[in-house]
Amino acid sequence: MNAAEPLKASDLERFCDYLYQRTGMTYGESKRYYIERRVADRMRATGEARFGDYFARLRSEPAELEAMINAFTVNETYFYREDHQLRCLSRSILPAVAATKGPGDKIRIWSLPCSTGEEPYSIAIWLLENWPMVDAYNVEIVGSDIDTEALEAARAGRYGERALSRLPADVVDRYFEQAGEGDREIISDLKESVLFSPANLIEGSTLSGHGQFEVIFCRNVLIYFDDAARARAIDNLFTALKPGGYICLGHTESMSRITDRFRACRFPDAVVYQRPEAPS
Missing domain, CATH: 3.40.50.150 (Vaccinia Virus protein VP39)
Structure with missing residues (x-):
């Protein structure tokens, strides 16, 4: 997938649902660019050209799920915060x-x-x-x-x-x-x-x-x-x-x-x- 091939609405929805079930993090259409960029990065890293093939890999390979979760976490912090x-x-x-x-x-x-x-x-x-x-x-x-x-x-x-x-x-x-x-x-x-x-x-x-x-x-x-x-x-x-x-x-x-x-x-x-x- 690249910038010229955006995720179909149905693919975006099932990806977000799966991420939510595994992490509790909520994403949707309003975060499409953020999601697509990270999905595209992982598709390139795994050599998958089609989202359906990548999504099957994501669901079956714990290491790939771990990599995707890492891509979505927010690590904004510093010493003596609050x-x-x-x-x-x-x-x-x-x-x-x-x-x-x-x-x-x-x-x-x-x-x-x-x-x-x-x-x-x-x-x-x-x-x-x-x-x-x-x-x-x-x-x-x-x-x-x-x-x-x-x-x-x-x-x-x-x-x-x-x-x-x-x-x-x-x-x-x-x-x-x-x-x-x-x-x-x-x-x-x-x-x-x-x-x-x-x-x-x-x-x-x-x-x-x-x-x-x-x-x-x-x-x-x-x-x-x-x-x-x-x-x-x-x-x-x-x-x-x-x-x-x-x-x-x-x-x-x-x-x-x-x-x-x-x-x-x-x-x-x-x-x-x-x-x-x-x-x-």
Whole structure:
């Protein structure tokens, strides 16, 4: 397919339906140019000349579905994004969680989606810089995403000036090494402190193997879902959160518009949502 051979309306519709069923992302006629460009790229990469043949490959080959999903994900992020929630984490959320723990107990934090790693690494850096009790507990930070290429970039931990622009210069110097071409790379100790793994928000089976967490950051992804996909994602996140645990959404996202299963917690720095404690 090329620019002179646009997708038929029926082909566009079944492609969008398939992508939605597998990812929860909603696309349609209004995004035709965006869709066609990415489909054309993958058809060229696979050597398929007809959309019908390519679509059959897409449905039958997990590796091709992975490549297509990677082509559609949005990885717009940077360090210390929405840092009011990081302040809330160290000042309010973690002290509340730690009050239920003993010294050395595990506290698990999940960044989902984690994109290219800026958000989970931000959590690690912020806690080292701002939570005095960080060494008193076994804090485990996990970053997950549906985009496998983004996960590889996260594991590499190499970032340019724009991604680092919100970090104080002394913080950059402490946690990043020069990597050439103006880039910086996360120091190895910090890189090893964050675990990365694939996960799909709307497929509970890809989340269940991660266990449960005290804190989940799930920011700025639900805006790409419709109501049904948002409800599926939130149900899966509810299961992944320990009773009494907290979830942080993006600043334009509201849990009350999706479900009443969580309790809104209005802390001084941010509004977050808590899974109620299990009945005694």
